[in-house]
Amino acid sequence: DLAIPGRQSYLATQWVRVARLLRLLPPLPYDLIWKKSSKLLMASGFAGFTVWVICAALYYWFETNNPEMTYCPDDEFKHEDACWNRFHSIPAAMYYSLLNFFGEFPLADQHSLGGRFVGGFIQVMGAAVMAIPAGALGNAFSELVEKEMNDEEAAEQQDGVDPEAQTQKTPLKVGVDTVRCLDGEREVKTYPVTEDFAVDLADAWFILSVLLVAASSLYFILGTLRNLPSRLDELLFVLAVLDVIATVTFSVEYIYRIRAASSVSSGLSSLRYIVSGFGIIDGLCALIPAFGYVYPKPFLRAFATLRILKLERYIGAFSSFKQILWQNRAVLSVTGGAAAVMWVIFSTLMYYAERKNPDPEMASHYSSVSTSMWVTLLNLSGEAPLCEYTTAGKFISALMGLIGVGFVTIPMGVLGSGFQDLLEQEEEATASTAPKKPGPAVEPQWMTFRQLVYKFLQGSAANQVEDLNRWEARAVYFERLIFFTIFVTVMAAIMETVDGFDPPGSFNRQVLDVIEIMATLLF
Secondary structure, rough: OOOOOOOOOOOOHHHHHHHHHHOOOOOOOOOHHHHHHHHHHHHHHHHHHHHHHHHHHHHHHHHHOOHEEEEOOOOOHHHOOEEEEEOOOOHHHHEEEEEEEEOOOOOOOHHHHHHHHHHHHHHHHHHHHHHHHHHHHHHHHHHHHHHHHHHHHHHHHHHOHHHHHHOOOOOOOOOOOHHHHHHOOOOOOOOEEEOOOEEHHHHHHHHHHHHHHHHHHHHHHHHHOOOOOOHHHHHHHHHHHHHHHHHHHHHHHHHHHHHHHHHHOOHHHHHHHHOHHHHHHHHHHHHHHHHHHHHOOOOHHHHHHHHHHHHHHHHHHHHHHHHHHHOOHHHHHHHHHHHHHHHHOOOOOHHHHHHHOHEEEEEEEHOOHHHHHHHHHHHOOOOOOOOOOOOHHHHHHHHHHHHHHHHOOHHHHHHHHHHHHHHHHHHHHHHHHOOOOOOOOOOOOOOOOOHHHHHHHHHHOOOOOOOOOHHHHHHHHHHHHHHHHHHHHHHHHOOOOOOOOOOOOHHHHHHHHHHHHHHHOOO
8 A cells, every 4th residue: 555656546555464363363164163063154154045035025015105114314415205115125135134133123113014024034934044054153153162172181181180179269268157157157156046946147247248338339329319309308318327327237247257267277267368369359448448438429429339249159050150151161262252252353344344334323333444343233132223234334234144153142041051051061960969759640441420520621742633432532632723713813903902993883893793602612
């Protein structure tokens, strides 16, 4: 660019520097990823493309003469009669139908009746077909990365190295029973109240902590209201008192934990607690809000909301999250890096494609690469808040939906599956220790008439069409009749809401009355 004199009317090539980000991608077996998912991609891709074209053609048929679909970039285009219909051709309709396949309907309030039927079909059936290719590619990518991670862990274990043991620090040994109760350990200190009831110090501290944390957080939140209703003055006073009690209580707890840690060994134990995760949270929640009473600054009082994190000792949600992140660190690092690279590249491409969009509002969202990164991030996460792109922008956004979303959503899927696996492990551990339930009772060979009627009314849940007993087949057919009757009565109820469909004394009104009477007698 610098070597060519004069004003350049073509696209500058400086943006090619963004492609250097591709060097950051790890050397993965992309050929194996394609080989593993090629058959499913080809089959689902063909089915998805077929459904896509059919739906775009139906959109073109229903919406090409819809005046609500006329688009004008600005008033200048409107005066020059340079507006156009968004569905003026099947290729134009393919872009908007593709947005619908991604689950976005930016023109939902402008569709005609036929277009709404097409959109409903896409939402119910077509979106599942189009989601298969992205899901297959993402699953193959994730499985190969997980396989490499498991191979590395197996090799490290053979060498006598436990990767988790290297990162886990030795827990702080506190030899004080009271601190164990403050940490949520039950049945350490109990105080009998009656012969049949005893108060556990751990449970009492947990209930008190929840009350004080909720009160102090609510006090800060309500304090940010500019116009507080007068009827909340008494409540705010009670919350203020509880906030003072919470500040004193948590400050005493923090000092007590430091002294208990130092009493175990030297002062190193207390320092270890102060710099630990829970120690930092305890210090911020206790000391800084206390300074807020001396120096009434809003940002000092805001630290009271961090007291919610004190409940992590008893709930363990973030501990499970940390465990899941560590177990899936390889997958998250690879897919997260790939997603970040795609984010920057697509943001740059969308900037060059949309910076001169005739719609000023669209161009304002892509005035720079940094500005376009926000909307591009929404597109990569499956959202489409904007749709009036240029032709180049439509191609790029469609590419983001077909390829980018599959990679960007892998980290979210990994975290979700990690939580599911953790819950399944806990359920298996609980089931292994639970007593076995007795097996189902054996059905007697003979049944009374009442039992036979009950079995008949259960339909396909207790009968089969292919059974030698004809009454079982009749029971299944009777169940289908019930389903059909339910469908007919629901459709009749829907049509009754249409103005002018069933005026009193009309044929439609009589038909609906007959349907309702027959259905009522049948039920």
